[in-house]
Amino acid sequence: MKQIPLLINGEFVASQSSQLIDVTNPADNSVIAQVPCATEQEVQAAIASAKEAFKTWRNVAVPERARLMMRYQALLKQHHDEIAEILSQETGKTFDDAKGDVWRGIEVVEQAMNIPALLMGETVENVARGIDTYSYIQPLGVCAGITPFNFPAMIPLWMFPLAIAAGNTFVLKPSEQDPMTPTRLAELFLEAGAPKGLLNIVHGGAKEVDQLLTHEDIKAVSFVGSVPVGQHIYKTATDNMKRAQCFAGAKNHSVIMPDANKAQVLNNLVGASVGAAGQRCMAISVAVFVGKAKEWIPELAEMIGKVKPGVWNDKEAGYGPLISPRAKQRVLSLIEQGKQEGAECLVDGSQFSLPGYEAGNWVGPTVFTGVNEQMTIYKEEIFGPVLCCMEVEELEDAIALVNRNPFGNGTSIFTASGAAARKYQHEIEVGQVGINVPIPVPLPFFSFTGWKNSFYGDLHAYGKQAVRFYTETKTVTSRWFEDDIPHGPNMTISLR
Numbered sequence: 245m246k247q248i249p250l251l252i253n254g255e256f257v258a259s260q261s262s263q264l265i266d267v268t269n270p271a272d273n274s275v276i277a278q279v280p281c282a283t284e285q286e287v288q289a290a291i292a293s294a295k296e297a298f299k300t301w302r303n304v305a306v307p308e309r310a311r312l313m314m315r316y317q318a319l320l321k322q323h324h325d326e327i328a329e330i331l332s333q334e335t336g337k338t339f340d341d342a343k344g345d346v347w348r349g350i351e352v353v354e355q356a357m358n359i360p361a362l363l364m365g366e367t368v369e370n371v372a373r374g375i376d377t378y379s380y381i382q383p384l385g386v387c388a389g390i391t392p393f394n395f396p397a398m399i400p401l402w403m404f405p406l407a408i409a410a411g412n413t414f415v416l417k418p419s420e421q422d423p424m425t426p427t428r429l430a431e432l433f434l435e436a437g438a439p440k441g442l443l444n445i446v447h448g449g450a451k452e453v454d455q456l457l458t459h460e461d462i463k464a465v466s467f468v469g470s471v472p473v474g475q476h477i478y479k480t481a482t483d484n485m486k487r488a489q490c491f492a493g494a495k496n497h498s499v500i501m502p503d504a505n506k507a508q509v510l511n512n513l514v515g516a517s518v519g520a521a522g523q524r525c526m527a528i529s530v531a532v533f534v535g536k537a538k539e540w541i542p543e544l545a546e547m548i549g550k551v552k553p554g555v556w557n558d559k560e561a562g563y564g565p566l567i568s569p570r571a572k573q574r575v576l577s578l579i580e581q582g583k584q585e586g587a588e589c590l591v592d593g594s595q596f597s598l599p600g601y602e603a604g605n606w607v608g609p610t611v612f613t614g615v616n617e618q619m620t621i622y623k624e625e626i627f628g629p630v631l632c633c634m635e636v637e638e639l640e641d642a643i644a645l646v647n648r649n650p651f652g653n654g655t656s657i658f659t660a661s662g663a664a665a666r667k668y669q670h671e672i673e674v675g676q677v678g679i680n681v682p683i684p685v686p687l688p689f690f691s692f693t694g695w696k697n698s699f700y701g702d703l704h705a706y707g708k709q710a711v712r713f714y715t716e717t718k719t720v721t722s723r724w725f726e727d728d729i730p731h732g733p734n735m736t737i738s739l740r
């Protein structure tokens with residue numbers, strides 16, 4: 245059985261650990277590899293290597309760091325399909341969707357190629373007579389990243405390229421459910437010429453993560469995953485005096501106004517709700533129909549009901565299986581609870597099974613209507629191909645509903661009215677808003693700005709905010725004496 249290696253000090257090495265976790269093909273649950281839980285010494289060695297590499301990497305010229313990212317971007321593009329194929333096999337994503345996962349990561353590497361401009365500080369000449377003040381942006385040291393299963397290319401690439409381009413070194417702990425994709429990303433990073441120790445990879449679960457969170461040489465922690473783990477990581481990292489950015493769960497609402505373009509709404513909602521089997525943190529899981537727009541629900545349900553799950557290389561497949569039997573059981577039990585609590589199940593995917601792949605983690609597309617705020621299917625993040633439809637009278641009611649929800653990752657409004665869209669974007673307490681765009685994930689020159697329970701921290705992923713997250717600002721105030729006139733002691737705090 246293939247064992248996933250660790251990456252320590254520029255070498256892929258077999259772990260000495262006897263604790264192994266199966267990596268499966270979610271389409272049939274066959275075991276395709278095993279991933280080790282790194283030993284304490286191995287985690288120590290990864291951090292030590294990153295610490296050592298930082299001593300030289302921080303002094304490497306910034307354009308040279310940018311060139312490493314250029315070579316890396318070229319290799320990622322060259323191997324785009326091959327990475328997507330690995331990704332499909334361990335996540336079950338359709339090939340096109342897997343390519344999208346890789347592509348959205350490549351876009352962040354492109355942002356990292358732009359690092360010289362992103363590291364520019366500020367200057368003011370003559371803050372006092374003959375005195376200038378200027379700031380430099382300097383790296384922190386060793387940073388760590390803990391990533392979820394659902395975007396095994398994009399999310400690691402949200403983290404290490406920008407951190408490293410900014411002059412840091414990195415220890416990545418990928419999801420144990422799909423570690424083959426991040427391993428391939430790391431191989432290509434070495435092939436691009438990354439010096440040893442810049443990027444290290446350790447595998448495992450809670451114990452290995454806690455070792456990173458409590459180690460004095462780790463200066464910053466980036467996390468993406470579920471709410472309870474995000475809260476634990478934020479609290480533990482900050483308790484250990486590290487900065488942390490933790491992206492957590494979501495419940496994303498799409499508000500549909502009756503003046504919207506119906507065909508556009510329906511087509512967009514199909515992909516945004518059940519695409520990737522609903523396993524996207526920006527998936528639309530709640531559709532809020534305002535006024536007469538509710539008349540479109542049966543047609544939407546019919547369209548969603550026609551989406552066919554399938555294996556990754558089936559070109560007709562709309563989406564693949566869920567990641568694990570546990571994830572499937574969780575989604576099925578939520579669907580059951582939805583029925584018991586009185587929601588009407590217009591399309592029921594709970595009995596779906598793919599012929600020839602009966603052992604896989606399949607759930608068919610599912611649509612509930614008549615959902616209210618007290619129901620478990622509304623309160624919980626389902627993370628499956630399930631859309632909850634709700635109805636309200638006015639735009640104000642929709643805004644109040646979305647704002648009452650504890651999550652704030654993404655939302656969208658479909659309307660032909662600029663005034664309604666303007667009101668929505670201004671009043672909604674959600675960090676990423678789409679106007680006639682269902683899944684408003686910003687490109688990497690902006691930042692990924694979830695709010696409320698979808699994010700713990702202040703500086704977000706990628707864009708300028710990530711560069712701030714992975715750096716310190718050093719402000720220098722300087723005077724060069726042109727004469728030798730004695731100024732005498734200055735007993736005040738003011739500059740003169």
Ligand code: NAD
Nearest residue numbers: 391392393418419449450453469470473491492493494525
């Ligand atoms: P998860 O929280 O189970 O795991 C995420 C990472 O944390 C993995 O690397 C895992 O090994 C590690 N981990 C698990 N338990 C831990 C513990 N007790 N202590 C320390 N580390 C632990 O999440 P997942 O199931 O892999 O991913 C799905 C979740 O991620 C969903 O809730 C989804 O909304 C969220 N997500 C959020 C965003 C965002 O940007 N807000 C993006 C993608 C995914």
